[in-house]
């Protein structure tokens with residue numbers, strides 16, 4: 174069905190893109206053949222690195238006519254195989270469109286190109302006393318374009334929401350090559366269907382984002398972080414629901430078990446606080462007045478002690494706070510070091526049911542006799558569930574993992590949850606989409622894809638089963 178990238182296509186690519194932005198060397202393809210999902214790979218036939226929207230537009234017009242698949246790519250830090258060129262063809266890298274175009278203090282907006290590393294946006298706006306809250310744990314590596322495509326979340330989602338809550342305007346190149354602008358520096362805008370909203374989280378299957386306008390808010394003046402240790406895994410899990418029930422909204426409320434802690438110690442090669450604890454909660458609070466934030470910290474401390482916390486460590490300065498968060502940010506890499514082959518799910522449940530969900534994961538671990546390590550953004554109900562292969566035989570692993578995955582999804586769905594909170598459907602979860610959303614919603618999703626991309630040339634093989 175798809176055409177190969179032949180001599181004529183290569184000639185076209187060399188006309189549109191700078192010579193060093195057309196990569197054809199088979200050795201260069203490896204970097205663009207995978208994201209961060211272990212073991213998932215497909216080689217592209219060519220890679221191009223765009224520097225402006227016009228190039229992207231010309232590429233899409235050509236690819237659409239020639240029936241060559243195109244897979245957009247930010248930094249390749251995704252966790253659902255979204256940037257993997259499942260059907261070969263061309264990988265379109267946005268890594269060189271990496272300028273922060275404007276910080277508009279009058280409108281509290283920042284305009285950026287898609288290849289900017291998310292952390293660079295944080296640093297640039299914070300230097301102006303402004304705040305862009307979404308903070309995926311991969312923020313020092315992933316791009317804002319990838320964040321928009323995945324509607325990335327992060328620990329601060331509990332209080333501040335996720336990427337979609339900040340995207341006000343987009344420039345998008347459609348699979349036809351047409352360029353569309355949707356939204357703008359507008360706080361309100363209900364003109365027609367919400368195309369901007371549709372683009373956010375569309376995983377590079379409806380259009381290529383080439384410019385982004387993000388809403389900013391004032392930077393909170395005071396932050397306090399708490400690290401709380403528990404002897405009982407379930408007490409920590411129940412504390413999460415109890416904090417929410419007391420109507421306190423922390424900035425972040427993260428959960429990790431002892432298995433995560435041990436893996437991080439081995440990875441970071443240092444001892445971490447509360448190394449004997451069975452589970453830890455990492456809580457961030459912020460506000461503008463020190464006494465208000467301290468009062469919140471006090472109430473949370475009380476709730477934790479009511480739920481048999483054994484100790485609470487407080488950090489109110491940047492170096493100590495960074496120390497507390499270092500382990501949390503390292504968990505994914507640390508688990509990879511413990512078991513290079515592992516399988517991560519990203520389910521989300523109503524936050525009041527997080528304790529029940531984690532208890533079910535313990536039962537699943539017993540039943541299958543595989544380490545099932547849970548951590549994540551428990552304050553918003555989003556749990557990363559990791560099944561570790563370690564030294565189990567490959568054939569048994571390949572047979573068992575889909576079963577465990579299916580059970581994890583069933584448990585999340587039965588609690589009123591969903592199969593992915595922030596990592597997306599991509600390649601890895603597409604076969605469970607119908608179970609997750611039902612046949613009617615699936616039909617609508619299929620129809621929407623067809624309207625945008627009737628030839629199915631933009632990131633084919635993703636989301637839809």
Ligand SMILES: Cc1cc2nc3c(=O)[nH]c(=O)nc-3n(C[C@H](O)[C@H](O)[C@H](O)COP(=O)(O)OP(=O)(O)OC[C@H]3O[C@@H](n4cnc5c(N)ncnc54)[C@H](O)[C@@H]3O)c2cc1C
Pocket residue numbers: 208209244245246247248249250251252254255256267287308309310311314315316317318319320321322323324325326327328376377378380381382383505506595596632
């Ligand atoms: C250690 C680690 C921690 C992580 N923590 C978090 C977390 O806390 N929260 C979270 O949400 N995610 C997290 N992730 C997942 C990942 O970082 C995010 O999904 C991120 O948004 C991916 O950005 P990227 O630039 O790497 O995108 P890529 O992996 O390159 O691409 C992701 C998807 O976006 C599409 N895409 C990329 N750029 C564009 C564009 N300009 N236009 C259209 N489509 C595009 C691609 O086709 C693909 O489908 C983590 C990943 C790792 C490895």
